[in-house]
């Protein structure tokens with residue numbers, strides 16, 4: 001492997017990630033024959049096929065999978081080294097890879113803005129996805145830090161609670177229940193309900209509550225986005241349970257009402273987590289501390 005170059009490993013990592021020479025060439029701004037040539041030379045050095053073509057798609061062989069994991073470790077270590085050196089020089093510089101569940105898009109970008117102003121040398125990669133896909137990223141160790149509400153059970157992690165995440169029942173402002181107090185939970189069973197997609201943490205929590213009370217709701221619509229659900233509620237398609245954060249910083253909306261239903265709000269928390277064995281980079285550590293500090297201010301500003 002000593003004859004392999006870092007460039008070849010980089011090209012291979014991009015090809016493996018996309019499963020395509022063409023898309024790798026696009027990402028790397030080089031020609032497709034150059035990509036194929038680099039992979040061919042690397043394959044020769046390894047002495048075993050790294051990729052196999054089935055139809056139009058490329059798949060990793062066992063050796064390819066091992067090499068991909070090795071490449072990621074090498075590039076992670078190099079990125080860490082760069083950040084440490086920058087820290088020695090007195091500047092915070094490098095890349096923060098942050099992954100978070102969808103509801104966080106209502107407040108994390110607001111916190112990232114001042115962070116990026118404070119540390120102009122830090123680039124941020126912010127992936128927003130649902131709970132299930134976030135856990136898949138966590139188990140592949142693809143990011144520095146993860147933000148979610150429901151702690152994973154089967155992965156050894158370090159976690160820190162930084163903010164509350166109350167789930168509330170939302171209905172259109174003109175809904176008859178909007179004026180009522182202490183609405184019995186069972187009353188929701190007769191309303192058309194809009195549910196998040198399977199794999200969503202919000203949905204899992206809502207389902208848990210209904211199961212606990214032996215209740216079945218009439219799911220009229222399933223949607224994969226909080227924003228789409230809010231529009232559907234405003235459009236009179238039904239009611240739903242979402243994080244209060246989806247109403248934005250003010251926590252209110254002129255089109256939606258928060259219903260006063262017994263058992264609500266469901267009290268949940270936001271956690272920032274990372275795998276137990278992971279050594280946080282200088283940049284990730286800087287953001288971690290920043291987030292805990294900012295969250296306190298954020299919570300105070302909303303009281």
Ligand code: PGA
Pocket residue numbers: 101102103129130131132148149150165196199200201202203243
């Ligand atoms: P979700 O996660 O975006 O997957 O619903 C949010 C949450 O767990 O609160």
